[in-house]
Amino acid sequence: SVFPGVLPLCHWPLAWGRATRQPCGPLQPLGLPLAPCRAFSNNKILVELDESSGVATMKFKSPPVNSLNLDFLTEFCISLEKLENDRACRGVIFTSAVPKIFSSGLDITEMCGKSTEHYAEFWRAVQEMWLRLYSSNMVTIAAINGSSPAGGCLVALSCDYRIMVENPKFSIGLNEAQLGIVAPFWFKDTFVNTVGHRVAERSLQLGSLHPAPEAHRFGLVDELVPEEKLQEKAAAVMAQWLALPDHARQLTKSMMRKAVSDRLVAHREEDVQNFISFISKESIQKSLRMYMEMLKKKKS
Amino acid sequence: SVFPGVLPLCHWPLAWGRATRQPCGPLQPLGLPLAPCRAFSNNKILVELDESSGVATMKFKSPPVNSLNLDFLTEFCISLEKLENDRACRGVIFTSAVPKIFSSGLDITEMCGKSTEHYAEFWRAVQEMWLRLYSSNMVTIAAINGSSPAGGCLVALSCDYRIMVENPKFSIGLNEAQLGIVAPFWFKDTFVNTVGHRVAERSLQLGSLHPAPEAHRFGLVDELVPEEKLQEKAAAVMAQWLALPDHARQLTKSMMRKAVSDRLVAHREEDVQNFISFISKESIQKSLRMYMEMLKKKKS
Amino acid sequence: SVFPGVLPLCHWPLAWGRATRQPCGPLQPLGLPLAPCRAFSNNKILVELDESSGVATMKFKSPPVNSLNLDFLTEFCISLEKLENDRACRGVIFTSAVPKIFSSGLDITEMCGKSTEHYAEFWRAVQEMWLRLYSSNMVTIAAINGSSPAGGCLVALSCDYRIMVENPKFSIGLNEAQLGIVAPFWFKDTFVNTVGHRVAERSLQLGSLHPAPEAHRFGLVDELVPEEKLQEKAAAVMAQWLALPDHARQLTKSMMRKAVSDRLVAHREEDVQNFISFISKESIQKSLRMYMEMLKKKKS
Numbered sequence: 001s002v003f004p005g006v007l008p009l010c011h012w013p014l015a016w017g018r019a020t021r022q023p024c025g026p027l028q029p030l031g032l033p034l035a036p037c038r039a040f041s042n043n044k045i046l047v048e049l050d051e052s053s054g055v056a057t058m059k060f061k062s063p064p065v066n067s068l069n070l071d072f073l074t075e076f077c078i079s080l081e082k083l084e085n086d087r088a089c090r091g092v093i094f095t096s097a098v099p100k101i102f103s104s105g106l107d108i109t110e111m112c113g114k115s116t117e118h119y120a121e122f123w124r125a126v127q128e129m130w131l132r133l134y135s136s137n138m139v140t141i142a143a144i145n146g147s148s149p150a151g152g153c154l155v156a157l158s159c160d161y162r163i164m165v166e167n168p169k170f171s172i173g174l175n176e177a178q179l180g181i182v183a184p185f186w187f188k189d190t191f192v193n194t195v196g197h198r199v200a201e202r203s204l205q206l207g208s209l210h211p212a213p214e215a216h217r218f219g220l221v222d223e224l225v226p227e228e229k230l231q232e233k234a235a236a237v238m239a240q241w242l243a244l245p246d247h248a249r250q251l252t253k254s255m256m257r258k259a260v261s262d263r264l265v266a267h268r269e270e271d272v273q274n275f276i277s278f279i280s281k282e283s284i285q286k287s288l289r290m291y292m293e294m295l296k297k298k299k300s
Numbered sequence: 301s302v303f304p305g306v307l308p309l310c311h312w313p314l315a316w317g318r319a320t321r322q323p324c325g326p327l328q329p330l331g332l333p334l335a336p337c338r339a340f341s342n343n344k345i346l347v348e349l350d351e352s353s354g355v356a357t358m359k360f361k362s363p364p365v366n367s368l369n370l371d372f373l374t375e376f377c378i379s380l381e382k383l384e385n386d387r388a389c390r391g392v393i394f395t396s397a398v399p400k401i402f403s404s405g406l407d408i409t410e411m412c413g414k415s416t417e418h419y420a421e422f423w424r425a426v427q428e429m430w431l432r433l434y435s436s437n438m439v440t441i442a443a444i445n446g447s448s449p450a451g452g453c454l455v456a457l458s459c460d461y462r463i464m465v466e467n468p469k470f471s472i473g474l475n476e477a478q479l480g481i482v483a484p485f486w487f488k489d490t491f492v493n494t495v496g497h498r499v500a501e502r503s504l505q506l507g508s509l510h511p512a513p514e515a516h517r518f519g520l521v522d523e524l525v526p527e528e529k530l531q532e533k534a535a536a537v538m539a540q541w542l543a544l545p546d547h548a549r550q551l552t553k554s555m556m557r558k559a560v561s562d563r564l565v566a567h568r569e570e571d572v573q574n575f576i577s578f579i580s581k582e583s584i585q586k587s588l589r590m591y592m593e594m595l596k597k598k599k600s
Numbered sequence: 601s602v603f604p605g606v607l608p609l610c611h612w613p614l615a616w617g618r619a620t621r622q623p624c625g626p627l628q629p630l631g632l633p634l635a636p637c638r639a640f641s642n643n644k645i646l647v648e649l650d651e652s653s654g655v656a657t658m659k660f661k662s663p664p665v666n667s668l669n670l671d672f673l674t675e676f677c678i679s680l681e682k683l684e685n686d687r688a689c690r691g692v693i694f695t696s697a698v699p700k701i702f703s704s705g706l707d708i709t710e711m712c713g714k715s716t717e718h719y720a721e722f723w724r725a726v727q728e729m730w731l732r733l734y735s736s737n738m739v740t741i742a743a744i745n746g747s748s749p750a751g752g753c754l755v756a757l758s759c760d761y762r763i764m765v766e767n768p769k770f771s772i773g774l775n776e777a778q779l780g781i782v783a784p785f786w787f788k789d790t791f792v793n794t795v796g797h798r799v800a801e802r803s804l805q806l807g808s809l810h811p812a813p814e815a816h817r818f819g820l821v822d823e824l825v826p827e828e829k830l831q832e833k834a835a836a837v838m839a840q841w842l843a844l845p846d847h848a849r850q851l852t853k854s855m856m857r858k859a860v861s862d863r864l865v866a867h868r869e870e871d872v873q874n875f876i877s878f879i880s881k882e883s884i885q886k887s888l889r890m891y892m893e894m895l896k897k898k899k900s
Contacts, residue, residue, distance in 0.1 A: 160805065177548040188555055193797045197493045198519055201556040205460065205549050206541065219798055241806065245887070248777040249805050255788055256801040287545070477848040488855055497793045498819055501856040505760065505849050506841065587845070 040082070044072045046097065047079050054090035055238050056083050061097035065104035068151045072107075073125040080132050090242055091139035093234045094159065096146055100170070105150030108179075111279050112288045123275045126151070127268060130186065134158040135261045137250045139241040143234040145227060148172040149209055150183075156221070157190045160241065160253070163233055166224035168211040173220070177207030180287035182278070184271060189260045195219050340382070344372045346397065347379050354390035355538050356383050361397035365404035368451045372407075373425040380432050390542055391439035393534045394459065396446055400470070405450030408479075411579050412588045423575045426451070427568060430486065434458040435561045437550045439541040443534040445527060448472040449509055450483075456521070457490045460541065460553070463533050466524035468511040473520070477507030480587035482578070484571060489560045495519050640682070644672045646697065647679050654690035655838050656683050661697035665704035668751045672707075673725040680732050690842055691739035693834045694759065696746055700770070705750030708779075711879050712888045723875045726751070727868060730786065734758040735861045737850045739841040743834040745827060748772040749809055750783075756821070757790045760841065760853070763833050766824035768811040773820070777807030780887035782878070784871060789860045795819050 039048045044062040049055075058079060060066040068076075083089045096102045110122045133140065133155065142156040144164040153172050156162050164170065174191055176183040183191075183204060192200045199218050203210070215221045225233045241249070264271065278284060339348045344362035349355075358379060360366040368376075383389045396402045410422045433440065433455065442456040444464040453472050456462050464470065474491055476483040483491075483504060492500045499518050503510070515521045525533045541549070564571065578584060639648045644662040649655075658679060660666040668676075683689045696702045710722045733740065733755065742756040744764040753772050756762050764770065774791055776783040783791075783804060792800045799818050803810070815821045825833045841849070864871065878884060 161802070177544050177552050180545040180548045182548055182551045182555065185555060193801070195798070196496055196796055197556070198495070201493070201553075202461070202522075204552045204556065205544070207544060207548070222802075244777050244805070244807060245780040247883075248780045248782055248807070251782045252777050252805050253801075255782065255785060256797070256804065283547075477844050477852050480845045480848045482848055482851045482855065485855060496796055497856070498795070501793070501853075502761070502822075504852045504856065505844070507844060507848070583847075 040079075042075045042079070045075045045079050047083070049083070049086070049089055051088045053235075053239070054088060054242065055093065055235065056089050056091070057093045057095065059095055059097040060103055063098050065101045066096055066098050066152070067104045067107040068126070068129070068155075069107035069110050070122050070125055073122075073129050077125070077128050077132055080136065084132075084137060089138065090246060091141070091238045092136070093141045093143050093231075093238060094155065095143040095230070095234070099146065101146040101152075102142075102144045102148040102170075102172075103152030103155055104147075105152045105154070108288050108292055112285060112292065116276055116280065119276045119279055120272050123272050124268075127186075127264060127271065130154065130158060130190075131261055131264065134190065135254065135257055137246075137253075139238060139249070141234050141238055141241075143230050144170070144172065144221065145230055146170055147209070149175050150179075153220075154187050154190065157194055161223075161237055162221040163223045163225060163230060163237065164212045164215065164221040165227045165230055166212055167227065168213055171209040171211050172215050173207070173209040174204055175207040175209050177205060179207070179291050181284060184275070186260065186264045186271075189263065193257075193260060340379075342375045342379070345375045345379050347383070349383070349386070349389055351388045353535075353539070354388060354542065355535065356389050356392045358383075358392055358394050359397040360395070360403055363398050365401045366396055366398050366452070367404045367407040368426070368429070368455075369407035369410050370422050370425055373422075373429050377425070377428050377432055380436065384432075384437060389438065390546060391441070391538045392436070393441045393443050393531075393538060394455065395443040395530070395534070399446065401446040401452075402442075402444045402448040402470075402472075403452030403455055404447075405452045405454070408588055408592055412585060412592065416576055416580065419576045419579055420572050423572050424568075427486075427564060427571065430454060430458060430490075431561055431564065434490065435554065435557055437546075437553075439538060439549070441534050441538055441541075443530050444470070444472065444521065445530055446470055447509075449475050450479075453520075454487050454490065457494055461523075461537055462521040463523045463525060463530060463537065464512045464515065464521040465527045465530055466512055467527065468513055471509040471511050472515045473507075473509040474504055475507040475509050477505060479507070479591050481584065484575070486560065486564045486571075489563065493557075493560060640679075642675045642679070645675045645679050647683070649683070649686070649689055651688045653835075653839070654688060654842065655693065655835065656689050656691070657693045657695065658683075659695055659697040660703055663698050665701045666696055666698050666752070667704045667707040668726070668729070668755075669707035669710050670722050670725055673722075673729050677725070677728050677732055680736065684732075684737060689738065690846060691741070691838045692736075693741045693743050693831075693838060694755065695743040695830070695834070699746065701746040701752075702742075702744045702748040702770075702772075703752030703755055704747075705752045705754070708888055708892055712885060712892065716876055716880065719876045719879055720872050723872050724868075727786075727864060727871065730754065730758060730790075731861055731864065734790065735854065735857055737846075737853075739838060739849070741834050741838055741841075743830050744770070744772065744821065745830055746770055747809070749775050750779075753820075754787050754790065757794055761823075761837055762821040763823045763825060763830060763837065764812045764815065764821040765827045765830055766812055767827065768813055771809040771811050772815050773807075773809040774804055775807040775809050777805060779807070779891050781884060784875070786860065786864045786871075789863065793857075793860060 037048060037050050039046070041047065044060070046059040046061055048057045048059075058076075060072075062072055066072070080092070083092055106126060111119065114122075140159040142159040142162045144156055144162060146165070147170045148156055149172070153174050156172065164172065174183045174187055176187075188200065188204060191204065195203070195218055202208075210220060212221065212224055216224050223233070223237075337348060337350050339346070341347065344360070346359040346361055348357045348359075358376075360372075362372055366372070380392070383392055406426060411419065414422075440459040442459040442462045444456055444462060446465070447470045448456055449472070453474050456472065464472065474483045474487055476487075488500065488504060491504065495503070495518055502508075510520060512521065512524055516524050523533065523537075637648060637650050639646070641647065644660070646659040646661055648657045648659075660672075662672055666672070680692070683692055706726060711719065714722075740759040742759040742762045744756055744762060746765070747770045748756055749772070753774050756772065764772065774783045774787055776787075788800065788804060791804065795803070795818055802808075810820060812821065812824055816824050823833065823837075
């Protein structure tokens, strides 16, 4: 079965990866076992870095629903940048520490009854989060252990690979239209690049939330697993991606994604102004208030 | 199974839609039941508007094959504009009143042995039809109850959703290449946005007419139903799309389709001239004459 | 089942094709049977043209692995141009005369330890091969009777149709990332146009080689057949494509592919310079040397 000139993936020398997976430094105490894991945490996100594998895990721990408010987004960007600059880290797994929800998406309270300045600051943070995640040099895997509507879906879409718990009660999708609002063009571009134009057109117009099995059927998520196998599967997929030489993989990723991220970079301020003028409309504010009241009623 | 922050589609308040679904006006006679349905008709198209649901039906009734000649296209555009401007109408279902055929596409007699002026007028009408339909603010559903080649397929492709009778004797596709002609770039763009680049490349080069089950398999139509269930299904799908707030759905649709419709708008006159110079070639005229004679023989 | 206005493919008059399928000329000896087949060959490629069908076969015969070195690429371009200008030829089937391998792709020895001038000459030949094949006016079918990594996969992707032997030991894909190098943007564009953005993004980053059944599942190849049926199947598919009028098919093909080939034409010299500066890096040269040594060890 072996013919000359073609090399099976598994034979590729591991030396291709960054040579920095083993922690080292001038202060490393001699004779002691190497610390295999470093962790840092802030209010809303817990980060653990396994230095032996080069893989970090970012756990969203902002109950009740990991909503993406200004604080969360800021912590997310800082944590991601820290890992991006840490040569011991080559890949990140994103998952939730809150049961049944991956992330509920952008926090509506940030978009309701606030000042123009606040809307601008919030929207820049959303852009920043996406730009950093979508064009990260690290391998990024979403381990989706709960529902993931709207901005939560965007976080998953921006990763290199999506593994979701197979529970059909968990759903995922860009359901903005249901709230009377419109996903921005770069949410749409990210979605189209994942599921194709037709599926995106239909799903975005209907504001569909797809149960995990349906999301898997049309490629919105790459794989389904039982909840108890999620972390193990994420680690295995990560190892497969890390078997490739970083440099070639990063250049390839950039080639695939640059056109879409450049489009936001080129229109960033315009996009902020569009968001402000849209969200400031009285009709939109009314819609969001109605939506929030409905959520409150459901909780009580 | 319910968790905070995620809202199932069916719970969305119906109030999101236009508030004009109930007929009202200064002349409404008191105490009488509201007229639930208005109809207008011209020679080739019958339009019925159910004001209680906000849904119109446009029935093509131009035997033998609902071919898209200048008169048909003109009536189509006028009818569509009327509905677009009627605040009681939020969605349109397109279907055929002629057995076994949805629409046979552009009328070849309009492209054969006519003057340059006629070709220009005809082509502008084809462009107009597509621009209005593809970017309609209303929800548009094709209830395809017969074969739908070439321009007939374009009408279906330009809708938001396609339901086809599951009869494998009914086929659909952009089969222009079989006639020795070439689908214009905006037919192609509409097709690519529905089925993807590869399927479009192969299907357009082969001028394929796909039996309904095959068309469904690769997404050229969204759903197949038995003939007797077609109208019921179309109404159910329409209700699902109308459950969304019009404004958000319309902006989303525009975001998905504007790049493609803008491309024709920017090159409209050039596209007319291309059509004229192509169709005026003696070799093309000969091809079309051969094709028409073959059709005549098959009929007799 | 027959209705007016729609014509099944099989009834289309064969006269649509070029009228030159029968060999003729002033020197044709009278009374003798017409020579149905012409052949020409050079060192690395054998070409046979069946004048009765208008179909040529190009057989790659450059053991051990049909690698695309400068000589092979030059012969390929000359042979293709010859057929392109031969009015007796309407379609080409590409296949391998070497067991188990279609083509192993670009020859690494051409990219290792050579002069800048050599890299430039080699890369221009790769560009030339792709531009001619991807925009050929003839119907092009890849009859893939062995593995087809990297540049071998590009040859297949650039054809109109891909039929592969169903043997799961044969694999195909753009696996450049595994070698520490990056597929150029026009490899990527060709790939995306065939399998879509998401599949391409994942496959290119992982440098995946897909066993034939997997490649078929996501559309990288159009059809699988047992090895002994490959030539028969290729001929049957070719006949189906040749049933269409050449002129309409060619214009349609150009409409589908021109944007992508124009992109290279517009950036051709820039692409050569990019290749040179990338391949000249010491780290890349080291990677390629390691890879070649590994291949040598596997052989011995």
